[in-house]
Amino acid sequence: MAKKEVKKLEYFTDWKYAPSPEATDHIRLQKQYDLFINGKFVKPNSGKYFDTINPATEEKISSIAEANDKDVDSAVKAARGAYDKTWSKMPAKERAKYIYRIARLIQERARELSVIETLDGGKSIRESRDIDVPLAANHFFYYAGWADKLEYAFPNRHPKSLGVAGQVIPWNFPLLMAAWKIAPALATGNTVVLKPAETTSLTALKLAEIIQESGLPDGVVNIITGHGPVGASMVNHKDINKIAFTGSTNVGKWIQKAVAGTDKKLTLELGGKAANIIFEDAPINQAVEGIINGIFFNQGHVCCAGSRLFVQESVAEEVIRKLKDRLETLIVGDPLDKNTDIGAINSKMQLNKINEYLKIGVNDGAEMYQSSCTIPKKGFFVRPTLFLNTSQSHRISQEEIFGPVLAIQTFRTIEEVIEKANNIPYGLSAGVWTDKGSRIFNLTSKLRAGVVWANTYNKFDPTSPFGGYKESGFGREGGLHGLMPYLKF
Amino acid sequence: MTYDFRQSPVVDQVGIEERVARFNTRSIKKGSKVQALKLALNMIDLTTLEGKDTEGKVTQMCYKAMHPHLALPDLPSTAAVCVYPTMVKVAKEALKGSKVKVASVSTAFPSGNSTMQIKLLDTKLALDNGADEIDMVISRGEFLKGNYNFVFDEIAAIKDLTHKYNARLKVIFETGEISTLDNVRRASDIAIYAGANFIKTSTGKIGVAATMPVTLVMLDAIKDYYFKTGIQVGMKPAGGISTAKGALQYLVMLHETLGNAWLDNKWFRFGASSLANDLILQLEKEAKGVYYSKDYISVD
Numbered sequence: 001m002a003k004k005e006v007k008k009l010e011y012f013t014d015w016k017y018a019p020s021p022e023a024t025d026h027i028r029l030q031k032q033y034d035l036f037i038n039g040k041f042v043k044p045n046s047g048k049y050f051d052t053i054n055p056a057t058e059e060k061i062s063s064i065a066e067a068n069d070k071d072v073d074s075a076v077k078a079a080r081g082a083y084d085k086t087w088s089k090m091p092a093k094e095r096a097k098y099i100y101r102i103a104r105l106i107q108e109r110a111r112e113l114s115v116i117e118t119l120d121g122g123k124s125i126r127e128s129r130d131i132d133v134p135l136a137a138n139h140f141f142y143y144a145g146w147a148d149k150l151e152y153a154f155p156n157r158h159p160k161s162l163g164v165a166g167q168v169i170p171w172n173f174p175l176l177m178a179a180w181k182i183a184p185a186l187a188t189g190n191t192v193v194l195k196p197a198e199t200t201s202l203t204a205l206k207l208a209e210i211i212q213e214s215g216l217p218d219g220v221v222n223i224i225t226g227h228g229p230v231g232a233s234m235v236n237h238k239d240i241n242k243i244a245f246t247g248s249t250n251v252g253k254w255i256q257k258a259v260a261g262t263d264k265k266l267t268l269e270l271g272g273k274a275a276n277i278i279f280e281d282a283p284i285n286q287a288v289e290g291i292i293n294g295i296f297f298n299q300g301h302v303c304c305a306g307s308r309l310f311v312q313e314s315v316a317e318e319v320i321r322k323l324k325d326r327l328e329t330l331i332v333g334d335p336l337d338k339n340t341d342i343g344a345i346n347s348k349m350q351l352n353k354i355n356e357y358l359k360i361g362v363n364d365g366a367e368m369y370q371s372s373c374t375i376p377k378k379g380f381f382v383r384p385t386l387f388l389n390t391s392q393s394h395r396i397s398q399e400e401i402f403g404p405v406l407a408i409q410t411f412r413t414i415e416e417v418i419e420k421a422n423n424i425p426y427g428l429s430a431g432v433w434t435d436k437g438s439r440i441f442n443l444t445s446k447l448r449a450g451v452v453w454a455n456t457y458n459k460f461d462p463t464s465p466f467g468g469y470k471e472s473g474f475g476r477e478g479g480l481h482g483l484m485p486y487l488k489f
Numbered sequence: 490m491t492y493d494f495r496q497s498p499v500v501d502q503v504g505i506e507e508r509v510a511r512f513n514t515r516s517i518k519k520g521s522k523v524q525a526l527k528l529a530l531n532m533i534d535l536t537t538l539e540g541k542d543t544e545g546k547v548t549q550m551c552y553k554a555m556h557p558h559l560a561l562p563d564l565p566s567t568a569a570v571c572v573y574p575t576m577v578k579v580a581k582e583a584l585k586g587s588k589v590k591v592a593s594v595s596t597a598f599p600s601g602n603s604t605m606q607i608k609l610l611d612t613k614l615a616l617d618n619g620a621d622e623i624d625m626v627i628s629r630g631e632f633l634k635g636n637y638n639f640v641f642d643e644i645a646a647i648k649d650l651t652h653k654y655n656a657r658l659k660v661i662f663e664t665g666e667i668s669t670l671d672n673v674r675r676a677s678d679i680a681i682y683a684g685a686n687f688i689k690t691s692t693g694k695i696g697v698a699a700t701m702p703v704t705l706v707m708l709d710a711i712k713d714y715y716f717k718t719g720i721q722v723g724m725k726p727a728g729g730i731s732t733a734k735g736a737l738q739y740l741v742m743l744h745e746t747l748g749n750a751w752l753d754n755k756w757f758r759f760g761a762s763s764l765a766n767d768l769i770l771q772l773e774k775e776a777k778g779v780y781y782s783k784d785y786i787s788v789d
Binding site: 011015018019020285321339456 | 716744
């Protein structure tokens with residue numbers, strides 16, 4: 001049989017897009033940020049600060065306060081005071097007005113917030129502008145509406161707030177994760193102590209400024225910055241009623257052990273290794289786009305990323321050929337450029353982790369394929385990567401890489417793919433691509449994943465509950481279900 | 490190579506619309522913008538298909554095609570003009586010596602509701618008068634009845650004829666009438682396999698003309714064919730594209746779907762009449778820094 005000649009299309013050779021950077025002259029950033037406790041910015045007890053850098057340039061942006069146990073205690077006291085004296089006594093309709101005001105202020109500052117999010121975390125301006133910031137505002141809008149309707153949300157169950165919530169959030173969607181945590185907590189009548197991730201504190205601190213401006217009573221929301229020990233201190237604090245954590249499964253397990261034997265309520269949103277499943281009758285070109293979005297959105301720094309591709313063997317060759325072709329039109333580079341598709345990796349630590357997995361994949365015998373794009377010399381960048389000919393037994397198919405790396409396997413029957421999709425300790429999300437509606441319904445009931453996307457991927461909305469099964473955690477954020485973790489009945 | 494047109498690939502409309510929205514987030518500035526504006530101008534099939542067309546009207550339009558805006562040096566001419574068969578001779582005469590081609594509609598344009606015999610005669614008239622390109626329409630009624638082989642055969646018959654004259658064939662689907670993206674894909678496959686040199690969206694004579702989602706489906710069909718055979722097929726969205734911004738969005742979509750090989754008027758055309766002037770307005774603005782009044786740009 002004659003060897004098929006490989007036809008390739010070339011892009012960006014004759015027509016190169018000129019740089020189109022988003023303006024940064026309008027943003028207001030301070031050289032140093034303190035802790036936001038009881039409505040004011042106060043110096044950290046230790047007097048210590050640490051640098052936050054721009055992962056695309058490795059340059060320092062600002063100094064961030066490092067909280068210690070005493071600061072945690074002050075914050076919790078402020079939250080408790082605000083809860084007892086003000087927030088639990090305020091009519092729900094009034095609470096709603098503050099939440100709504102915060103939503104409007106986020107919208108008004110949207111451009112500034114997107115630029116700062118991109119500078120601090122490395123994600124492309126296109127994503128922070130079009131996805132992160134609008135969704136964050138929407139969460140506040142949505143939960144503002146629930147504040148005075150809790151009796152309707154849970155008829156005959158007489159829901160009551162818990163008190164003080166301690167919340168620890170990750171670096172992949174800094175402002176959005178803050179919104180996911182703060183909005184439902186406030187709507188249900190609780191007060192908050194929140195710790196953003198150490199590499200991405202800036203938008204949480206800008207949110208603190210917005211909260212100040214909204215007139216929210218002092219102490220209702222407190223934002224304390226710092227490294228892991230600050231979070232541990234919050235988890236162990238005796239006067240916190242509820243812990244909400246989004247982050248790695250390992251830390252989640254530690255937290256669950258730490259609160260065992262206490263009466264603290266807990267919700268965890270942890271890691272994932274989602275299966276993105278392409279059947280032979282799927283709309284192939286749209287499925288390829290869905291695969292791309294599933295793993296390269298936010299540089300793959302997504303807990304629900306579609307990091308395991310299962311493609312039915314009969315269409316595998318076509319899908320893989322199209323994936324390789326699509327890789328060539330992904331622009332990797334300066335996150336502030338409006339045309340950048342894939343920005344910077346969030347930190348040196350994460351970059352090293354991803355590169356380590358690339359080595360593991362190659363050493364384990366999987367075939368690595370990367371885009372031919374050039375990446376900037378400075379900053380933390382990874383080329384979008386495919387691993388072909390993998391199996392469930394490869395480490396890159398089992399362990400969460402949290403980067404732009406896709407492990408590709410083939411499958412033959414629906415029973416096989418259900419078994420393999422579920423054959424993972426995680427259970428956060430999954431994607432199903434098929435033209436047959438009945439097959440979608442069949443799979444949604446059999447896949448052990450909290451979120452199943454059909455003919456799409458990475459779609460989020462404040463009305464839609466998000467959370468996992470198994471080691472991806474428990475509890476839901478978003479929708480009516482997102483109110484439950486912050487209430488007692 | 491056998492192909493069952495009942496089995497053409499399915500298309501997910503939501504996915505297509507999202508892909509289009511993603512293309513539209515591209516920001517084309519400075520040198521890359523000027524380059525694209527000039528390319529778009531050079532890709533226009535300047536069109537007049539009115540009942541009231543006369544030799545005078547067509548001649549004046551042909552001058553515009555060759556010299557879109559003499560006030561700016563280095564502007565390319567348009568790719569072609571598009572007229573009814575009875576105006577082909579006039580157009581050929583007016584365009585003598587230039588690189589602008591003459592495309593003629595035929596096959597009982599725009600409805601296509603006539604016999605094969607009449608459609609062939611209509612085409613032959615245009616070709617005898619010197620048309621370089623033929624823009625034919627498919628029988629949408631037969632298509633919607635499921636007679637895909639009928640549509641294949643009629644395209645092949647017109648292709649045979651145009652091929653004898655070394656002319657190129659564009660096949661118009663009238664996507665507004667065949668309605669779904671699945672049907673657009675199916676029509677694309679039928680036309681491509683029947684020998685179309687170009688696949689084209691619309692006649693411009695009904696309410697719904699070219700859209701980006703429809704165009705993307707057609708570009709995908711062209712891409713699949715290229716990977717199967719190595720053969721290039723051209724694409725022409727027609728009607729409804731009147732702004733430079735819109736044209737640039739189409740070019741981004743074309744560029745990132747089919748690549749550099751298609752960024753040429755041999756493989757991509759805009760079926761438009763008022764687009765040229767908005768492109769010129771934008772080129773003037775890039776050159777001089779301000780927007781001029783439309784009165785500085787000729788209407789022909």
